[in-house]
Amino acid sequence: MRRVLLGMVTLSLSLYAGIYHLKPIEITKDIHCVIGDFNPPSKQNKGFVSNMCYVDIGDSLVVLDAGPTYNFAKEFYNLMRKDYPNKKVSAVVLSNYHDDRTMGASYFKSIGVKIIGYKNINDDIKEDPGHFKRMVRVTTKDEYKNTKITYADTLVDDGYKIKGSKKTLEILKLSPVSEEKSDIVIYSKDDKFLFAGNIVFNGRMLNYTTHSNVDGWIEALEKISKMDLKYILGGHGKEYDKHSYTRSLEYLKILKTDVKKAYDDGLDMIDVPKHVRDGKFKGINFYEKLNYLNISHYYDQLEWAE
Numbered sequence: 001m002r003r004v005l006l007g008m009v010t011l012s013l014s015l016y017a018g019i020y021h022l023k024p025i026e027i028t029k030d031i032h033c034v035i036g037d038f039n040p041p042s043k044q045n046k047g048f049v050s051n052m053c054y055v056d057i058g059d060s061l062v063v064l065d066a067g068p069t070y071n072f073a074k075e076f077y078n079l080m081r082k083d084y085p086n087k088k089v090s091a092v093v094l095s096n097y098h099d100d101r102t103m104g105a106s107y108f109k110s111i112g113v114k115i116i117g118y119k120n121i122n123d124d125i126k127e128d129p130g131h132f133k134r135m136v137r138v139t140t141k142d143e144y145k146n147t148k149i150t151y152a153d154t155l156v157d158d159g160y161k162i163k164g165s166k167k168t169l170e171i172l173k174l175s176p177v178s179e180e181k182s183d184i185v186i187y188s189k190d191d192k193f194l195f196a197g198n199i200v201f202n203g204r205m206l207n208y209t210t211h212s213n214v215d216g217w218i219e220a221l222e223k224i225s226k227m228d229l230k231y232i233l234g235g236h237g238k239e240y241d242k243h244s245y246t247r248s249l250e251y252l253k254i255l256k257t258d259v260k261k262a263y264d265d266g267l268d269m270i271d272v273p274k275h276v277r278d279g280k281f282k283g284i285n286f287y288e289k290l291n292y293l294n295i296s297h298y299y300d301q302l303e304w305a306e
């Protein structure tokens with residue numbers, strides 16, 4: 001009997017602790033965030049690789065991104081409820097369509113929370129169905145339970161505002177395409193805080209994909225540089241000071257200038273990396289893999305633009 005009771009207590013504590021063991025950091029008294037693992041989705045991190053926040057806007061809470069699974073979002077919700085037991089969640093804002101940011105929306109939708117995304121986010125989801133198989137591979141059946149692709153039910157444009165009793169959040173579309181077409185940022189003027197999603201990376205190499213646009217991405221970062229901000233939290237990385245965007249901007253400017261010059265000089269792709277002045281980024285996580293892919297993707301875009 002003693003062993004049975006001990007087992008029940010252990011199980012109870014295990015369930016209470018949850019799957020992800022989330023540990024929030026305080027950006028301001030009204031903004032709390034969890035920081036994702038720097039690695040790609042894996043069985044070790046169970047897909048928790050991107051940052052996520054909640055903001056107290058007075059009469060309710062607003063969640064910034066939804067996380068990788070139903071159970072992750074449920075744990076995040078319970079985390080909020082511990083500090084704000086009497087406040088409802090009025091909205092979840094998705095900063096782009098990626099699975100590590102959107103799959104947890106299935107939990108929030110199940111409890112009746114409004115899911116907000118940029119006006120083309122649902123199209124991005126539909127156009128890239130293969131992207132949504134990663135979380136199944138890196139989680140167990142129980143960890144993935146109830147998770148499903150979830151679409152935004154409120155589609156918005158630049159300047160959309162979420163008004164609370166003590167502060168307003170504003171959704172900004174800083175360029176037509178940065179990393180993705182659906183990239184947006186969420187701005188709290190009262191806190192001088194910007195949740196920049198995948199427009200800002202730190203602690204690991206950014207990911208320039210076949211969907212990305214180097215001019216649009218640079219445009220978005222240059223707009224961020226001119227905003228009156230104290231805190232900028234990107235989609236990946238633990239830095240959130242007002243300068244946290246600078247390495248992303250510097251890298252993209254080098255990528256654009258040097259790859260374009262190498263292409264115009266007639267160099268084959270195999271030789272281009274030798275001519276990109278990226279030495280100062282070599283210490284960043286996943287430099288070797290992602291830097292080559294970034295160069296290759298931009299080079300291919302230049303070829304197809306001919």
